[in-house]
Amino acid sequence: MTMKKTIFPRLLPAIAIFFCTVSILPGCDNVDNDVILKQDGVKALGTLKDGTGESGKYSEYFDVIVEYTDENGTSLTVHKSVTRSDFKSFSKDQQVMLVYSRKNPAIIKLLLTPEEILEYTGIKERDMEIADLNALVTMKKENMDSSLNKITFGWVKNNDTAWINERKNQYIRVFPHEKSIIYIAKSPEYKRFYDLAKQAGYRSVTEGKEGSDLRIFENDSLIIDLNLNRSTRERDISPGNVPIPIKEEVQLSVVTLSKKQPAKK
Structure with a gap:
C-alpha cells in the first residue's frame, strides 16, 4: 500500500x-x-x-x-x-x-x-529521431525503458507492447510481428518528421489527397506514414475556484514506421 x-x-x-x-x-x-x-x-x-x-x-x-x-x-x-x-x-x-x-x-x-x-x-534530453524508431522496432522489451528514458525522461510501460510518457504527451506501441511501430506526440512532431524524412532522402510516395494530412515516405528498407489526429477536449481555464470550462481542438502527430518485408519468391 x-x-x-x-x-x-x-x-x-x-x-x-x-x-x-x-x-x-x-x-x-x-x-x-x-x-x-x-x-x-x-x-x-x-x-x-x-x-x-x-x-x-x-x-x-x-x-x-x-x-x-x-x-x-x-x-x-x-x-x-x-x-x-x-x-x-x-x-x-x-x-x-x-x-x-x-x-x-x-x-x-x-x-x-x-x-x-x-x-x-545529468540527462541531456533530445528529440525522437527516425533512427530511434527503427531501433525500437526490434529491441528487446527489457531494454525499452532505459533506451526511451535516455531520449526523454518519464517513459513507463503501459502494457506488454506499449510505453507512455505523460510528461511529454508521447506514446509508443510496437508491433513485433509486423515489424512496425507507432509514435504519437504533439502536433509539431508531424512537421519535424516530415522534414527529417526529406532531409534523409526518403522518397515521397504520396503528398496526400487535398484536405488529407496523410504523407507517406519510403526508402529501400523503411516506410514512414505521417498523419494528424484531431479531437476536441474540455479544459478549465479558471484562475480561481469558479470553473471556466472551454472546448479546444487537440492535434496529435501519428508517425508509423514499418520495416519492408522481403519479397516473397
Whole structure:
C-alpha cells in the first residue's frame, strides 16, 4: 500500500520550529537549496494537483501543489512557489520532472527546461529521431525503458507492447510481428518528421489527397506514414475556484514506421 504524506513549507513559526527538528520544512538548513539538490537530489515525476495565485499592485504570489512518489514508495504532497509565467503555462494533473532532496523531501525543484534537467540530473534530453524508431522496432522489451528514458525522461510501460510518457504527451506501441511501430506526440512532431524524412532522402510516395494530412515516405528498407489526429477536449481555464470550462481542438502527430518485408519468391 502506498503511504501518503503532506508537506506544508509555510507554517506558523512555532510549528515550523518543531518540523525543522525532523527535517520536513525547506529553509531550515543554512545550506543553499540548490547545493542540497545537487548533492543528494533524486529525480522523480510529479503531478500538478492544484494552484493558487495572487497579484497586487506591489507584490504577487503563485503557488502549485505537487504530488510525487519518492524512491521508497511514499507519496508526498508539496507546496511550491512558481513564477507567473510558469503558473500560466501549467494545467491541472500535468506531469512535471522534478528533483527532491533525499534528506528533506520538502525541498524540490521543478525542472522545466532542458538546461535545468541537464544541470540537476545529468540527462541531456533530445528529440525522437527516425533512427530511434527503427531501433525500437526490434529491441528487446527489457531494454525499452532505459533506451526511451535516455531520449526523454518519464517513459513507463503501459502494457506488454506499449510505453507512455505523460510528461511529454508521447506514446509508443510496437508491433513485433509486423515489424512496425507507432509514435504519437504533439502536433509539431508531424512537421519535424516530415522534414527529417526529406532531409534523409526518403522518397515521397504520396503528398496526400487535398484536405488529407496523410504523407507517406519510403526508402529501400523503411516506410514512414505521417498523419494528424484531431479531437476536441474540455479544459478549465479558471484562475480561481469558479470553473471556466472551454472546448479546444487537440492535434496529435501519428508517425508509423514499418520495416519492408522481403519479397516473397
